[in-house]
Amino acid sequence: MPKLSVVIPCYFNEDNIPVTARELVANEANFPPEVSFEYVFVNDGSGDDTLGALQRAQATYPGKIRIVDLAANVGSYNAIVAGMAHATGDCLAVITADMQDPPELMVQMYKYWKQGFKLVIGNRQDREETGPSRWFAQTFHWLMKRLALKNIPDGGFDFVFFDRIVSEEVVALRERNSNVFYLMVWLGFPYVNIPYVRRKREIGKSRWTLSKKIKLLIDSLLAFSYFPVRAISAVGLGLGAVALIYGLYIILLKIVSPAEPAGWTTLMVVLLFVSAFQMVALGVIGEYVWRGLDAARQRPLYVVKQLHEPAAAPVSPAPRAV
Structure with missing residues (x-):
């Protein structure tokens, strides 16, 4: 039965x-x-x-x-x-x-x-x-x-x-x-x-x-899913490529026109964007770390x-x- x-x-x-x-x-x-x-x-x-x-x-x-x-x-x-x-x-x-x-x-x-x-x-x-x-x-x-x-x-x-x-x-x-x-x-x-x-x-x-x-x-x-961590890696690589291109642009601009004033607005936008991404990335990583700690305690x-x-x-x- x-x-x-x-x-x-x-x-x-x-x-x-x-x-x-x-x-x-x-x-x-x-x-x-x-x-x-x-x-x-x-x-x-x-x-x-x-x-x-x-x-x-x-x-x-x-x-x-x-x-x-x-x-x-x-x-x-x-x-x-x-x-x-x-x-x-x-x-x-x-x-x-x-x-x-x-x-x-x-x-x-x-x-x-x-x-x-x-x-x-x-x-x-x-x-x-x-x-x-x-x-x-x-x-x-x-x-x-x-x-x-x-x-x-x-x-x-x-x-x-x-x-x-x-x-x-x-x-x-x-x-x-x-x-x-x-x-x-x-x-x-x-x-x-x-x-x-x-x-x-x-x-x-x-x-x-x-x-x-x-x-x-x-x-x-x-x-x-590994998507959150992989998304961080992908965005990080993308930002790295953008930073490299922008850095080369700044160097070239300095060589061609030494008196050209620095782009304050552009610099602040990039800084704020990257800082925000870093905080989000830390938050996602922190979620994984907290879950690992919670499992390790074996309550x-x-x-x-x-x-x-x-x-x-x-x-x-x-x-x-x-």
Whole structure:
């Protein structure tokens, strides 16, 4: 009997939990009868009553829900790794707690897994969201596909179904300041992707702020691409060539016309431009150095405050002999 573990990171999802748990359990009816389920909800240091909502859901669905309560907020990707580390299934899925991704898609993902695919990706072909969030997501994944991992599907993804082997490899990597979904692709297992339309959030407010999005973009680029460092080298070589040509020009001008006044404006523009480039270059190099230091310290990705194991499902009494 294959067992499916569904990992759900939670951060300020108090109002979502009853709906999420109900829809996930109802979706079990779409699977073959031999599949068993567990739902690993990870409370990522929420400041509301997310933990209380999870405990009530655990009591409502005995034997199905495991709660990993983290000591502090460590970010959704580290929370996902925590959930993967505590999952016991033969195959796993990651889905958000806001139900913007259709849980019924997991049935098709499961069929691909049974065919031997270690990784199945639900990629966002389109999204019902509008405004800056939509634009940023499209730009983010366009940059990642062209500058980092060229074999990721278009549209981005954070809804995945994968084999336990993939889970064990990702957990063992203990990658810091990275993107857990891109790590799954980076491992190299052949995958299949299923396009879908991401729903608009109906309950609660997203805590995925602009600063978190920018940090994710920087983390993902630096973790999977040498482009920033190579761009610095290319611009540096270009500036060096320009400086050489300008230096020869100044020497020639001095020889031809010794009384010609120095170009103050040109000199200041060049000085300011080069100085600005040097500061940007130091900043990019500093990002790499900081990530190296962060990895060298080997601090844990997360700390589990308490693990709430699933309550035992009620057992029907055996018929009494007459």
